[in-house]
Amino acid sequence: MIRIAVANQKGGVGKTTTAINLATALAATGWRVLLIDLDPQGNASTGLGIRHAERVHSSYHLLIGGCLLEEAVKASRVPRLDVVPATADLSGAEIELVDFKNRSYRLAHILDDAPPGRWDIVLIDCPPSLGLLTINAMVAVQSLIVPLQCEFFALEGLSQLLQTIERIRARFNPVLSIMGVALTMYDRRNKLTEQVAEDTRACLGGVVFQTVIPRNVRLSEAPSHGMPALIYDHKCPGSEAYIALARELIGRLPQR
Amino acid sequence: MIRIAVANQKGGVGKTTTAINLATALAATGWRVLLIDLDPQGNASTGLGIRHAERVHSSYHLLIGGCLLEEAVKASRVPRLDVVPATADLSGAEIELVDFKNRSYRLAHILDDAPPGRWDIVLIDCPPSLGLLTINAMVAVQSLIVPLQCEFFALEGLSQLLQTIERIRARFNPVLSIMGVALTMYDRRNKLTEQVAEDTRACLGGVVFQTVIPRNVRLSEAPSHGMPALIYDHKCPGSEAYIALARELIGRLPQR
Numbered sequence: 001m002i003r004i005a006v007a008n009q010k011g012g013v014g015k016t017t018t019a020i021n022l023a024t025a026l027a028a029t030g031w032r033v034l035l036i037d038l039d040p041q042g043n044a045s046t047g048l049g050i051r052h053a054e055r056v057h058s059s060y061h062l063l064i065g066g067c068l069l070e071e072a073v074k075a076s077r078v079p080r081l082d083v084v085p086a087t088a089d090l091s092g093a094e095i096e097l098v099d100f101k102n103r104s105y106r107l108a109h110i111l112d113d114a115p116p117g118r119w120d121i122v123l124i125d126c127p128p129s130l131g132l133l134t135i136n137a138m139v140a141v142q143s144l145i146v147p148l149q150c151e152f153f154a155l156e157g158l159s160q161l162l163q164t165i166e167r168i169r170a171r172f173n174p175v176l177s178i179m180g181v182a183l184t185m186y187d188r189r190n191k192l193t194e195q196v197a198e199d200t201r202a203c204l205g206g207v208v209f210q211t212v213i214p215r216n217v218r219l220s221e222a223p224s225h226g227m228p229a230l231i232y233d234h235k236c237p238g239s240e241a242y243i244a245l246a247r248e249l250i251g252r253l254p255q256r
Numbered sequence: 257m258i259r260i261a262v263a264n265q266k267g268g269v270g271k272t273t274t275a276i277n278l279a280t281a282l283a284a285t286g287w288r289v290l291l292i293d294l295d296p297q298g299n300a301s302t303g304l305g306i307r308h309a310e311r312v313h314s315s316y317h318l319l320i321g322g323c324l325l326e327e328a329v330k331a332s333r334v335p336r337l338d339v340v341p342a343t344a345d346l347s348g349a350e351i352e353l354v355d356f357k358n359r360s361y362r363l364a365h366i367l368d369d370a371p372p373g374r375w376d377i378v379l380i381d382c383p384p385s386l387g388l389l390t391i392n393a394m395v396a397v398q399s400l401i402v403p404l405q406c407e408f409f410a411l412e413g414l415s416q417l418l419q420t421i422e423r424i425r426a427r428f429n430p431v432l433s434i435m436g437v438a439l440t441m442y443d444r445r446n447k448l449t450e451q452v453a454e455d456t457r458a459c460l461g462g463v464v465f466q467t468v469i470p471r472n473v474r475l476s477e478a479p480s481h482g483m484p485a486l487i488y489d490h491k492c493p494g495s496e497a498y499i500a501l502a503r504e505l506i507g508r509l510p511q512r
């Protein structure tokens with residue numbers, strides 16, 4: 001099973017939107033996908049239509065050992081896409097996990113026990129921080145997808161993220177690498193966007209996906225209908241960009 | 257001294273942009289302002305021109321008791337505006353603070369010891385989470401300013417924020433209230449924006465500031481020059497909106 005975390009400690013850069021729409025695009029092309037929502041805001045769960053009443057077992061219970069993976073998994077409205085939903089309890093998990101033995105490996109051990117062949121790929125939507133939840137995700141996966149908003153503050157955070165990846169690689173997970181950096185909310189009319197995109201490609205080269213995700217209001221409307229943009233409006237520029245991004249991602253993955 | 261935290265666990269909603277520009281507007285009208293950067297990303301420090309080399313003493317050292325407030329304070333380029341800068345060490349503080357006695361009151365006690373009359377008001381820029389850093393800010397202040405992006409996910413987070421405020425008020429800080437909710441990145445052409453704004457005003461009434469902050473690229477260009485938008489381009493729509501918001505805020509504050 002391929003394991004990828006969607007991470008960036010900068011807030012509002014498109015992590016959840018990327019996780020939901022890539023997961024949907026992969027499921028649509030035949031991959032069996034598990035999406036784990038590790039953000040106490042639970043936006044990925046909401047964006048895939050999992051109501052709060054259905055989140056009896058969540059990623060919080062999973063991390064503290066209160067339930068099994070199988071109990072926390074919910075089928076989404078998208079065929080072949082399952083979700084482990086998140087609730088607000090998760091924001092307490094960071095403090096609770098501190099006293100656990102192996103606190104950084106909790107999620108890695110849970111995924112080690114996943115039934116072989118049940119899913120082809122797991123995607124983890126991370127919160128906007130570099131605390132124990134994101135550390136658990138980075139320890140549990142082989143690679144990261146880093147959504148990057150083409151803005152100055154987002155670029156400033158990139159070096160902090162790269163340092164954290166080095167630290168995790170050295171202390172916990174030697175295979176951790178960046179699968180790709182996805183430029184999001186790209187606005188061609190704005191010269192700051194072009195500047196940040198150029199700087200990022202100059203510094204990271206081929207790691208940056210060719211596909212850019214344009215700013216597109218349909219992407220932000222879809223979650224209020226509890227469905228991914230790919231289902232809400234698959235012809236809009238945002239959906240077409242995520243389908244192209246998924247195709248580019250598949251080109252970087254081992255054969256299913 | 258008036259104490260206000262700028263908080264919202266949803267990422268990328270304009271907390272830092274609001275903290276920087278309100279602090280600048282208040283200083284410009286004669287208030288002596290202290291801005292405390294409590295976000296490990298250190299965006300407020302960068303946006304006010306504090307270089308990384310100058311952050312020898314930071315909010316991290318302050319919280320763990322490694323330095324005094326006076327040592328951590330730096331004058332900014334804006335007259336009457338001082339800054340306690342932040343560094344990436346702060347993301348480790350959440351784990352380190354767990355074992356401290358009075359871990360939720362660290363910042364409150366530091367502000368209690370501030371020399372009387374040195375500043376009229378302190379603003380705290382919070383990270384996008386509800387962990388120990390934001391809890392410290394909420395315990396240390398009398399009120400909150402909540403920037404709210406007019407998007408669906410941002411609205412969903414509001415109820416979680418209101419619950420957290422109730423919890424903090426009951427357990428740690430009975431005076432905590434919301435000074436105001438500021439609608440940010442407002443795009444009149446987008447019907448989702450109008451819908452979210454209407455829902456927010458219906459549910460929170462007069463707590464929501466009349467002034468809305470429009471989406472304006474000059475606001476996102478200013479930090480790359482290390483200065484607030486009010487100085488970078490004080491005639492742009494973004495700056496004019498923050499000047500109007502500051503005037504509305506002053507109307508809600510006790511006399512200086």
Ligand SMILES: Nc1ncnc2c1ncn2[C@@H]1O[C@H](COP(=O)(O)OP(=O)(O)OP(=O)(O)O)[C@@H](O)[C@H]1O
Pocket residue numbers: 010011012013014015016017018039043126127128184185186213214215216217219220221223238265266267268384407408409410
């Ligand atoms: N390409 C896009 N065009 C327009 N709006 C977008 C786009 N991508 C995301 N959005 C919207 O911008 C906001 C931020 O995106 P999202 O919530 O996916 O970011 P995030 O990084 O997951 O945020 P957080 O740091 O809070 O977890 C959301 O309201 C989302 O609907």
Ligand SMILES: Nc1ncnc2c1ncn2[C@@H]1O[C@H](COP(=O)(O)OP(=O)(O)OP(=O)(O)O)[C@@H](O)[C@H]1O
Pocket residue numbers: 009010011012128151152153154266267268269270271272273274295299382383384440441442469470471472473475476477479494
């Ligand atoms: N009104 C606006 N118009 C256009 N861009 C804006 C506006 N307000 C903020 N921005 C830009 O949007 C991005 C997010 O804003 P900002 O960093 O202030 O939010 P934040 O809530 O502090 O984010 P975080 O959750 O990561 O701390 C930044 O790149 C900023 O420059």
Ligand SMILES: [Mg+2]
Pocket residue numbers: 015016017039043126127
């Ligand atoms: Mg998210």
Ligand SMILES: [Mg+2]
Pocket residue numbers: 271272273295299381382383
């Ligand atoms: Mg910020």
